[in-house]
Amino acid sequence: MKRRVISALLCVVLVGSMLVGCGSKKEESTSDGGDSSASNGGEKIEIVSKGFQHQYWQAVKKGADQKAEELGVTINFVGPNSESDIADQVQMFQSAINQKPAALGLAALDTDALLDAISQAQAAGIPIIGFDSGVPGAPEGAILANASTDNYVAGELAAEEGYKAALGDRIKNADGPVRVGVMAQDATAESIINRGLGFIDKLKELVEADGKTISITGNEKYVGDSAIDDKKSEDGDVIVEVVVPSQVTNELSAVDCQTLLNKKDIICIYGSNQHSGEAMITGNANLDKFGEGDDKVIGIAFDSGENIKKAVKDKVFIGAVTQAPVAMGEALVDLCVKAARGESVSDVDTGCQWYTSDNMDSEEISQNLYD
């Protein structure tokens, strides 16, 4: 009897979970699609993002919703639970294709994992528009256009402005070797990799222009792909150390930051997205090493969010690079609609800006900063 009750319950749970699963998807589409559900004959566009956890994505979605309403199309904006869930994203993209939308928007967590599905979409004749990271290495012609920040350029901007503001002087005046830490959330997403490499390569250029040598150590992917020639030793006047956590958790990244801050020769840490920037704040909490002045460590962040904005405002970080997420969302939907209607499309660079405590309240910058 008891066993029968249990098996009956299990069935209910099973069926229930299926129903809930289906139901929640519908809910997502209505809530995420904003007010655009009543559009007349508008195209349906499926957008697969990297998730919703960071406010950055909310800002992208806001731009996408605005544009969708303006153009009278329906969008379904989805994303995996966390930016480590590569397999979940593949599934989401697969089911997005199965909905036979007029166009697909995609910000790939891991391009290789998505290649099969991308080929399927291509075979089904569904145009794909990349955004944020885009989808590097996709089959020729599969991605019609990208709406993205040129992340390599954004990384370069961080290095250039950081160097100009304080880092350059510290390197030039150093008695011995100095260390620059690069905190990257992962070594799989194109956006994160390029922001790291852009920073590292630009730093190399600047350091060598000042007659100093540079070497790199740490995560193999970054070490291998960087333009720095000395990849083996820690002999440079400037040592770049790249750290990538095994899992994207607050704790692991904060410990990574502390480890860097505790090295005697550290003079600067660059965190290449909101997650890394927040981990830098947590990691600094007990050490209080970031700030201005020669005995402090220079902090350079990326993106915004309440904590990073406050750290920049209080001059804990000397500055950060922000993208233009709202404009990115708008450009994405615009490109999707054009592609769906058979018009020709080309890449849109949605831009990036350097902000500090001095200019962050200006209208030009503040529209791109989010809480």
Add this chain to the structure above:
Amino acid sequence: MEKNVKKGNAFTNNPIVKMIGTQKIVVLGVIILLAAFFSVLSPAFRQYSTVVSIFDYSYYVSLMAVGVTFALITGGVDLSIGTGTIAAGLVGGYVVGHYDLPVAVGMLVCIAFGLFLGIFNAVTVAILGLPPFIATLGSMMVARGLGSIMAGASSITWPQAGTPNGWFRSIFKINVGGKMIPIGFLIVIAVVIIMSIVLNKTRPGRYIIAIGSNKEATRLSGINVVKWHSLAYLISGFFTGLAAIAYAATFQAVVPGTGAGLELDAIAGAIIGGTSMTGGAGTVGGTLLGVFVMSLLKTGLPFIGLQANWQQIITGIVLLIAVFVDILKNAKK
């Protein structure tokens, strides 16, 4: 656990060793060894700030682990504590930020959410009799989704230190003249003492251990098994809520969709500390020591320059050894 000491040798028959328990002394030794090992290899590790950090990152795991120890001792498990902690932190923080309420309300919401999760698990496991692994796997997913929905699917920032509502961050750490004092450790010690007394010296605690040793015999001796079995999961839920407060006080942002995996750190801590996977044995003090082994590994391994993935491999091996020791102990019995 005390029972295995009976036969032992001179060491295990020593009255002090008997009082504390062999496993706890071994784990304490491991902690000292690990700390010494990291200190020798990395000068940066031998710093006051590192100690503060180890404490910082151990509070929420400690609290989760104290709670889950009760579920483990009944012979069950509670997998929902990880995503539950994040969900409670999201909901509590959302209430504070969105409705402009005092942070104390948010903290109460955390505890209420934890208790809700505890009740949910108590109903499925103790009353409906579902296998704890499956039941709490379900509630783990429910918590993960529910937290995201209730917080509007975006990451939540609790009030910052220095703002009027930021006082709650100094529950665990106060700044005395620029020096950080990890007072949260005192709270955790107090919690461990209280819960040790509850587990070992009160009737409910004794019943919970009895359920884990032999549920049928406990029922036949006229004890309300459903009631005390439920209590174990309620305690686990309550501590999930407390852990959420500790998490929010330590980290900058609570991020929806995360939290899966945190429960394993807490469960691993409890197992390393001598709680038996099969139930009926375990101590709250041992759990705290076990959590410290995990925290030391997590904080220490990066200091000696081990790349991220090696940290996981080593932590996994330590856990395997601990479970193996548990099996050996049971075999001796």
